[in-house]
Every structure is written in C-alpha cells, then in structure tokens.
Amino acid sequence: MDLLSNKWIVNVLICCFFIGVGCNSVEKKIYVHLNYTVPCVRLLNATHQIGCQSSLSGNVGVLHVLESEDNLDWVLSKGPNPPYLVILEAALFTRSIMMKLKNGSNRVAGVAVVAPNTNPTEPFSPYTTCPNENTGVYTEKYDPAYAHCNVTVWNPLGNGLAYEEFDFPIFSLKDDNDTQVIRQCFLDHNQVVNGSAPQYPLCAMQLYSHMSAVTDTATCMRRNDINFSISPEGVCDPLGDSNVWASSRPINTTQKGHKNSENVIIAAARLDSRSFFFDIAPGAQSSVTGFVSLLAAAHALRNATQEAPPNRTILYTFFQGETFDYIGSSRMVYDMENNQFAVDLDNVHSVLEVGQVGLRSDSQLWLHSDPVSRRNSSVNDEVRKLIENLQVASKDLNVTVNQPQASQPLPPSSFQRFLRARPIPGIVIEDHQSVFTNRYYESMYDNAEYLNISYPSNLTADEQLEHITETATALTEVATMVARALYIQAGGEESRLPSITAEARLVTRMLYSLLIKSNNSWFQEIIPSEFMSRLTEKPTNFYVGVANWQSSEPTFLVQYLLANLTGTVVNVTKEDCQHQREDDKDKESHHLYHYMWVQGSVPPNGTQRESFCVRSTVHLSKALSPAFDPLKEYTSTEYSTWTESRWKTIKGRIFLVASHELEMLTLGVGVGVLVTSLLLTYLISSKADILFSSGREPTNATY
Amino acid sequence: MNLERLPNEEKLSLCRKYYLGGFAFLPFLWLVNVVWFFREAFVKPAYTEQLQIKTYVKRSAFGLLLWVAVLTTWITIFQHFRAEWGEVGDYLSFTIPLGIP
Numbered sequence: 001m002d003l004l005s006n007k008w009i010v011n012v013l014i015c016c017f018f019i020g021v022g023c024n025s026v027e028k029k030i031y032v033h034l035n036y037t038v039p040c041v042r043l044l045n046a047t048h049q050i051g052c053q054s055s056l057s058g059n060v061g062v063l064h065v066l067e068s069e070d071n072l073d074w075v076l077s078k079g080p081n082p083p084y085l086v087i088l089e090a091a092l093f094t095r096s097i098m099m100k101l102k103n104g105s106n107r108v109a110g111v112a113v114v115a116p117n118t119n120p121t122e123p124f125s126p127y128t129t130c131p132n133e134n135t136g137v138y139t140e141k142y143d144p145a146y147a148h149c150n151v152t153v154w155n156p157l158g159n160g161l162a163y164e165e166f167d168f169p170i171f172s173l174k175d176d177n178d179t180q181v182i183r184q185c186f187l188d189h190n191q192v193v194n195g196s197a198p199q200y201p202l203c204a205m206q207l208y209s210h211m212s213a214v215t216d217t218a219t220c221m222r223r224n225d226i227n228f229s230i231s232p233e234g235v236c237d238p239l240g241d242s243n244v245w246a247s248s249r250p251i252n253t254t255q256k257g258h259k260n261s262e263n264v265i266i267a268a269a270r271l272d273s274r275s276f277f278f279d280i281a282p283g284a285q286s287s288v289t290g291f292v293s294l295l296a297a298a299h300a301l302r303n304a305t306q307e308a309p310p311n312r313t314i315l316y317t318f319f320q321g322e323t324f325d326y327i328g329s330s331r332m333v334y335d336m337e338n339n340q341f342a343v344d345l346d347n348v349h350s351v352l353e354v355g356q357v358g359l360r361s362d363s364q365l366w367l368h369s370d371p372v373s374r375r376n377s378s379v380n381d382e383v384r385k386l387i388e389n390l391q392v393a394s395k396d397l398n399v400t401v402n403q404p405q406a407s408q409p410l411p412p413s414s415f416q417r418f419l420r421a422r423p424i425p426g427i428v429i430e431d432h433q434s435v436f437t438n439r440y441y442e443s444m445y446d447n448a449e450y451l452n453i454s455y456p457s458n459l460t461a462d463e464q465l466e467h468i469t470e471t472a473t474a475l476t477e478v479a480t481m482v483a484r485a486l487y488i489q490a491g492g493e494e495s496r497l498p499s500i501t502a503e504a505r506l507v508t509r510m511l512y513s514l515l516i517k518s519n520n521s522w523f524q525e526i527i528p529s530e531f532m533s534r535l536t537e538k539p540t541n542f543y544v545g546v547a548n549w550q551s552s553e554p555t556f557l558v559q560y561l562l563a564n565l566t567g568t569v570v571n572v573t574k575e576d577c578q579h580q581r582e583d584d585k586d587k588e589s590h591h592l593y594h595y596m597w598v599q600g601s602v603p604p605n606g607t608q609r610e611s612f613c614v615r616s617t618v619h620l621s622k623a624l625s626p627a628f629d630p631l632k633e634y635t636s637t638e639y640s641t642w643t644e645s646r647w648k649t650i651k652g653r654i655f656l657v658a659s660h661e662l663e664m665l666t667l668g669v670g671v672g673v674l675v676t677s678l679l680l681t682y683l684i685s686s687k688a689d690i691l692f693s694s695g696r697e698p699t700n701a702t703y
Numbered sequence: 704m705n706l707e708r709l710p711n712e713e714k715l716s717l718c719r720k721y722y723l724g725g726f727a728f729l730p731f732l733w734l735v736n737v738v739w740f741f742r743e744a745f746v747k748p749a750y751t752e753q754l755q756i757k758t759y760v761k762r763s764a765f766g767l768l769l770w771v772a773v774l775t776t777w778i779t780i781f782q783h784f785r786a787e788w789g790e791v792g793d794y795l796s797f798t799i800p801l802g803i804p
Contacts, residue, residue: 053802212801222790223799235801 032181034652038115038172038277042211042645044220044236045325046635050162051211051645054110054169058208061085061109063654065186066092076104080197083109085205087182090116093124095159102166110169110207112652114179115280119449123439126162126276129153131441135325135640137416138409143372146409152434154411155441162276162442169207171652172277172444185654200659207652212236213645218634220643236643240547240624241320243328244271244559246298246566246617248305248314248490250592253619257339264315264343265490266426267482268329268353268414269294270322271554273542275444282447283542284515285438289358289451289475291318291558292510296479296502297354299565301487304500306568310492312349316566318558319414320623321544323442325640328623329414333421334639341621345418350386351426352486353415356438357478358451358471360431364400365478368430370410373423382425386489390427393484393497398477404433411436429482447539448515465512465520472508479507510561514540518557525601526564529611531556532599546644547624559618563596567616570595577613594618706743714743715752722759730770733763 042051064075065087075084084107088097093113101108130149138146145151173179185203192198213220213236220236251262269291273283282288298316305314321327335341336348357365367387374380387403394401410416413428431437440446448454451471455464479502487500513523519535527535534556545552551559572582577597580590589595593615600610622629627639634641658666684691706714721736737760744753744760785792786804793799 056802210802214802215804219789219793219804222793226793226796226799 031653031655032185034171034173034178034654036174036176036178037207037650037652038279039207039209039650040166040170040172040276041209041278041647042213043239043324044213044215044217044643044645046217046637046641048165049213049215050165052166052168052170052209053211053645054207054209056210058206058210058649059083059085059109059169060204060206060657062657063087063182063186063190063203063205065183066097068092069097072097072100074192076100076107079107079192081202082107085109085207086111087186088113090114091120091122095161098161098164098166101168102164105167108168110171110205111166112171112173112182112205112207114175115172115444117175119440119445119447123157124443124445125155125158125439125441126160127155127158127274127442128160128163129155129158131155131158131323131412132325134637135330135417136410136412137370137372137419142420146372151407151409152411155436155438157436157439158441162274169209170276171207171209172280182654185656189656200662201656203654204657205652205654208649209647210649211645211647213643216634217641217643220645221628221634234646236645237546237548238624238628239321239324239544239640239642239644240327240331240622240628241272241544241552242555242620243320243332243623244318244555244562245619245621246316246562248301248316248566248617249309250617251313251342252591253342254591256341258344258346259342262343262347263312263349264347265312265349265486266315266317266351266418267294267297267486268317268319268351270355270414271318271320271328271542271558272323272544273446274323274442274544275446277444279541279543280444281442281541281543282444282515282539283442284446284448284451284453285356285358285440286442286446287356287542288511288514289356290354292507292514293357293475293479293482293502294318294354295510295558295561295565296476296507297483297486298562299506300480300483300500300502302566304487304492304496305490308493308496310487310490312490314486314490315343316562317414318562320552320555321625321640321642322414324544324642325625326414326417327544327625327640327642329417330639331623331626332621333417334626335621337421342619345421345424348418348424350382350489351415351418351424352386352482352489353413353426353428354478354482355411355413355428355430356436357429357431358475359437360399360474360478361437362400363398363474363477364402364431364433365394365481366430366433367401367403368408368410368413368428369403369426370416370419371407372409373419373425374406376423379423379425383427386425386427386485389488390429390481390485392488392494393481396498397481398474399481401481402433408434429478448511451511451515453511453515461517462521464516465509465522466505468504468508469511472511473504475511476502476504476507506565514554514557518553521601523557523560524599525609526598527560528597529599529609531560544623551620555620559620560596560598563594563614563616563618564598567614567618569612570615572613572615574611574613589615592617706739711750711752714740715755718743718756718759722763725763725766730767733767733770736760736763737767 040052042049042053061083062081064084075086140147189203190198224234270287273281273286275281319328336345369383374383390401410428415426415428418424440450453469453471455467483500484497509522517537519537540553542554574597577595580595582589596614598614600612602609625640627633627636627641718740721732725733740756740760744757
C-alpha cells in the first residue's frame with residue numbers, strides 16, 4: 001500500500017516537471033512572434049501629442065488584409081468580428097484610408113503596414129506641407145505676407161500623417177517571411193468568401209506599443225520631475241543630440257563669446273530626417289545630399305585653406321534635430337547670443353547653407369535668399385556679393401546657378417534661425433526653384449533607390465564602395481562649387497580656384513556608407529577601434545532621437561567623417577593622442593584641436609592595422625532645445641519643445657482565436673468543475689465518519 | 704481578546720479608548736469599535752455600563768459614516784477631475800498612471 005502511494009507521488013512529480021518544461025513549447029505553439037517590427041511612437045510638443053499607442057496589455061484584433069479602399073467597410077461596419085487589425089500594402093497607406101480608420105477606431109485594433117522592397121510610383125510624404133511653420137523666420141511679426149507659407153507651400157505632397165494622433169498601434173513590417181506567414185494565416189482562416197463571415201477559429205494579431213507619456217511636453221516633463229511615488233520613473237525625454245562643427249582655422253573653444261580677430265562664414269547643412277515610423281529615416285535627398293556635398297567641400301578646401309589661408313574663417317556646421325523645429329540651429333544661435341559658443345553672432349559674416357541638392361534638373365541649382373532682410377541695402381549688397389561668388393565658382397563646372405524670383409521667401413532651412421536673431425546675409429542652395437522636387441520628403445522611401453544609387457550586381461562590397469555612381473559625380477560638382485564659393489567668400493585668391501576640386505571617389509564612399517551600410521572597410525579605417533560596434537549593416541537611421549550620453553549614429557558618423565576629411569595626421573603617440581595633447585608638456589592644444597586615435601588600414605603585407613592620430617578642429621556642441629535647458633519653458637513658442645515618450649515593450653505576434661461562445665463555454669465548464677469538486681469535497685468530509693469508519697482505527701490522541 | 708471574559712467596567716474603558724482614539728483621524732478605530740461592541744451595546748441584556756457603551760458605539764458609527772461620505776465624495780471628485788486639474792492633479796497624486804491623461 002505504502003509503496004504504491006510513493007510511486008504515485010513520484011509519477012505526479014515527474015508529470016509536473018514535464019509540464020513545467022513544456023510550457024515554453026506550448027507558448028511557441030500558440031504564438032508566432034514577428035521578428036522585424038518598427039512601431040510608430042508618440043511624440044509630444046507644447047500643445048499636442050502625435051503618433052500611436054496601444055493599451056498596456058497590447059491591442060488584439062482579427063487580421064484583415066485590406067485589398068482596396070472600397071474594402072474598408074468590412075472593417076468599419078460590415079465585418080462581424082471587430083475589432084480588426086488591418087494589414088495595409090504600402091500603396092494603401094494613404095491619408096484618406098488612415099483617417100477613416102482613425103475615425104472608426106472603436107472597430108480598429110491596429111494597423112500593420114507592409115513596407116515594400118522597392119519604392120512606389122506615387123509620391124508620398126507623411127510630413128506637413130509647410131515644414132517647421134511656426135519656428136522659422138517667417139512669423140506674423142517678421143512679415144505677415146510670408147507667414148504660414150503664404151507665398152510658397154514647400155511640400156505640397158505632404159499629407160501630414162506623421163503629425164496625426166492615432167489611438168491604436170501602427171507597425172511597419174518588412175516584406176519577407178513574416179508577412180508571408182501573416183498573409184497565409186489570413187487566407188487560411190479569415191478570407192471573406194462571397195461576403196459571408198469566416199468561421200472560427202480566426203487568425204488574430206496582437207501589437208504592443210504602450211506609451212508612457214501623454215497630453216503634452218509640459219505634462220510629461222512635470223511628471224518626470226515628480227519623485228513622490230515609490231518607484232519614480234521618467235515618462236518622456238527631450239529630442240536632441242549634438243551639432244558637429246569644425247573650422248578652417250583653429251578657434252579656441254574654451255574661451256567663449258566674442259573673438260575680436262574672427263570673422264566667420266558659416267557653411268551649414270542639416271543632419272537629420274524622419275519618417276512616419278520610429279527607426280526608419282533614410283533621409284537621402286532630405287538631408288544626406290546636402291551634408292555629403294558640404295563634407296566633400298570641406299575636404300576639397302583642406303589644402304587650400306592650409307597653404308593660402310583666406311582672411312575669414314570658414315565654420316562647417318552640421319545641425320541636428322532640424323526636422324523638429326530647428327533644434328540644433330536654434331540652440332547654436334542661442335549659445336552665440338549668450339556667449340556660450342566659441343564665437344558670437346557679431347563674428348558671423350555670412351551664411352551659406354546647402355539644402356537638398358540631389359535631384360537637379362538640367363544641372364541647375366537655385367540660390368534662395370530672404371527678401372525681407374534684403375530690403376536693407378547693406379545686407380542686400382552682401383547677399384549680391386555672395387551670389388556673384390557662387391556664380392564665379394560655378395564657372396567651368398557642370399552646374400548652372402539661378403535665382404528664384406525676388407519675392408520668394410527662404411525654403412525651410414537652418415539659416416532661418418540666424419535671420420530670426422538678426423539680418424545676416426546668406427544664401428540657401430537647393431535643387432528646386434520653388435516647391436520641393438523631392439517626392440518622398442521625410443518618408444521611408446527617401447532612400448538610395450530614390451537617388452538612383454545602384455550598383456552592378458556582380459560587385460563585392462568593397463568594389464561597390466569604390467564604384468562611382470552618377471549621383472556621386474553630380475554631387476561632386478555641387479561640392480566643388482560650394483568649396484570654391486566658400487573660398488572666395490572667405491577672401492581667398494580667385495586664381496587658386498582651379499586647384500580646389502572635390503573627389504568623386506570620396507563622395508561615392510560617403511553615400512555608400514550612409515545610405516547602404518556603414519560597416520565597410522573604409523569606415524572601419526577612420527574610426528577608433530572601440531566604436532567598431534556602432535557601424536551597421538543597414539542604411540543609417542537619421543531620426544534625431546532623444547538626448548543622452550551617447551551621440552546618435554548620424555552624429556557619430558559625420559563627426560568622424562569631418563575629422564578625417566578636414567584634419568591632419570600628426571606624429572603623436574597613442575597615449576598623448578587620447579589625452580588630447582601633442583606631448584606631455586602640451587597644455588594648450590586641447591583648446592584648439594581634437595585628437596582621435598583611429599584604426600587605420602591593414603598594410604598589403606601585414607596583419608595588424610596601422611593606427612594613427614588625427615588632429616582636427618572638429619567639435620560637438622549641444623543640440624538640445626533651449627526650451628529644456630536652461631530655460632525650462634515647456635510651452636515655448638520660440639523654441640522646439642519636442643519630446644519622445646518612453647515605452648517598455650514593442651512587439652507583435654499572431655495566433656488563432658476561438659469564438660466568443662467557445663471561450664465562454666470553456667470558462668463555464670471550468671467553473672462548473674471547480675464548484676462540483678468543492679461540493680464533493682464538502683460532502684465527503686462531512687460524511688467522513690461513515691465513509692471511512694471501517695478502514696481506520698479510532699484515534700485516541702487528545703488535542 | 705475575548706470580550707465575554709472581560710468585566711463590564713473594562714469593556715466600557717476599552718470602548719471609550721477606541722472612541723477617543725478615532726478622533727486622531729483614525730476612522731478605522733471607529734469601525735472596529737462599532738463592529739466589536741455592537742453586540743454588547745444592542746443585543747446583550749441590559750447592565751449598568753451598557754448605556755455608556757451604546758452612546759460611544761453610536762457616535763463612532765456616526766463619525767465613521769461621516770468619514771466614508773467625505774472620502775467617497777473626495778475620491779469621486781479627484782478621479783473625475785484629476786486630468787482636468789493638470790498640474791495640481793499631478794502634485795496631488797501618489798502614483799500617476801502611465802499613458803493616460
């Protein structure tokens with residue numbers, strides 16, 4: 001008897017053990033997890049929240065693959081199994097469909113957009129039609145005629161989707177095996193045949209993207225500061241990163257504020273971009289064409305500015321976060337006004353900004369200037385000189401420079417933030433006369449493919465890196481022109497111009513690194529070994545992200561590009577290089593220069609990389625909106641107030657759901673079994689004397 | 704402690720202590736008092752101290768009801784208007800829910 005019961009206990013234990021181990025596989029049998037999920041996340045500013053969010057436990061909906069816009073009424077009214085999780089092909093990801101889904105959101109659990117592998121033919125821009133409408137220079141106060149893009153609507157294709165608020169999650173899926181599984185699951189279980197409802201079990205999807213922050217920046221920043229609760233946790237972080245800048249002549253950065261001897265020309269470009277989804281922002285035409293041209297120009301000017309330095313200094317600046325109400329440029333102007341930067345606004349002679357220059361028609365470039373500040377004759381004279389210099393620079397090149405009509409305002413540009421502070425002469429170079437030529441402004445299709453950057457299929461990665469594309473050749477022309485214009489604008493000799501030329505090989509390498517993959521043999525050579533892990537196999541994501549201790553990927557890449565392109569190799573030991581000095585007695589150099597110990601290349605007959613020290617004038621400066629630090633004005637109308645919500649889980653999975661009736665039946669049976677067993681136990685224990693009297697000795701123990 | 708075993712004077716003094724203690728913003732003491740002494744006050748056959756105990760229990764019950772009313776009203780108002788109050792609402796909150804206003 002005893003032996004038998006022991007055996008039973010052992011059996012039960014073994015069973016428990018197997019059930020415990022088997023749990024994981026049961027979970028795997030139920031759910032298929034999605035590998036590649038890119039969410040749309042919540043961003044907040046002084047007055048609004050935009051983006052998407054799910055409930056805390058994820059939104060569950062029955063899958064419905066939308067075939068056309070007419071098919072929508074199944075989701076919004078006819079379908080018998082709401083809420084639905086709508087799978088959209090990229091072609092159907094339009095404003096009209098998304099707004100209908102938003103308005104019918106009690107029947108919509110979420111949306112998953114299948115990102116195509118090739119760009120669509122229709123234009124698509126989720127951005128607004130008037131980028132950075134309220135934080136540029138054209139306010140009611142500046143000139144009412146130009147406010148709110150009254151004269152030119154810069155991005156007429158913009159549908160404003162990226163500035164809408166959705167109360168369901170929206171994910172992007174890559175068109176691969178995952179989406180094939182989803183489609184198959186839909187076809188097998190949810191397909192509507194002749195308008196009749198599909199039979200249970202149905203295929204469903206669950207998306208998690210619960211956002212912590214809510215309402216607006218003032219609310220979430222306040223909640224960040226309340227440390228009253230047991231487990232204080234932040235809910236949002238300001239967007240921001242670092243601007244990258246370098247000067248053609250070293251400037252003492254420790255000494256802030258006005259410098260009597262300096263007269264600088266700011267050569268600017270913007271570094272960031274965005275799209276509807278969180279971590280896809282290829283920004284090829286929106287930002288990469290501009291700053292790659294400027295980087296190549298800076299490289300072309302390296303020798304000329306060292307051999308025959310012009311009397312003005314050229315300041316190459318790359319602004320971060322410009323997409324979100326000019327974070328980088330507004331911060332630099334603020335710092336210049338408050339003597340927190342190496343130079344101040346009095347030191348600024350003029351500004352030359354390179355905007356979108358990748359899609360020139362007939363090799364034309366357009367020189368945009370501000371009609372309002374040009375009403376002042378001294379500013380007008382300076383602008384005219386700058387235009388003349390650009391015309392001189394474009395001679396002998398495959399570039400024609402033109403001016404748009406005089407009454408047209410500046411396109412969205414960092415230069416606007418300088419004008420907002422004071423009337424500084426300046427020009428913005430673009431490839432469009434009035435509205436953007438870019439059909440995919442700030443979207444996920446603004447990629448290498450859109451710029452026609454393609455490589456013959458038989459090339460290895462290293463050969464692709466060196467392959468000079470037509471786009472690279474065209475951008476090299478632009479870079480050469482920018483470099484020459486900057487040189488004479490800085491007061492250099494016109495006779496030296498022919499020697500200033502940008503390298504197509506360099507431009508094509510940069511385009512490959514930024515738009516195809518940064519983990520390539522060339523980039524590995526120009527960064528320190530400890531940052532090798534930051535190089536990726538994917539196109540760079542140019543979304544600015546939140547300000548934290550580590551600079552974002554684009555800032556990091558541009559910082560090292562600029563340092564290697566404008567800096568010089570110096571014969572300094574590794575230790576001194578890492579301590580920012582020439583030798584152990586040197587205490588001054590770190591005010592002027594930045595030293596970096598880069599990996600270098602492997603010599604043809606060696607195995608070890610030959611590392612060396614690069615000395616450059618490259619510096620990072622804060623690109624955090626002054627509204628956060630130091631002003632703490634979270635409702636500012638002057639400065640960017642964008643923050644990004646925090647979140648805990650971003651994931652998606654698909655599984656089969658049973659009908660509501662079956663679920664209730666299962667629950668009912670379970671409850672029934674429980675109640676019956678309780679009753680039975682009660683009855684047995686109350687009649688225990690009768691039932692078990694024969695088998696037991698009466699117990700004599702007293703308690 | 705078993706009330707049955709206690710002499711009547713001690714019952715009264717205990718009931719009194721609970722009643723007075725409730726004034727220190729401790730409505731739960733009144734709740735305990737009401738539940739604990741209800742039988743003594745209203746069900747048991749009369750004895751000398753019973754009248755006094757009755758008064759204390761009644762007063763405790765009244766105080767308790769007052770507290771319940773005030774708290775319920777405040778909680779309803781607070782939950783309803785917390786989001787609307789904005790800053791004030793956040794500073795009044797001990798834990799702020801994530802992702803909702």
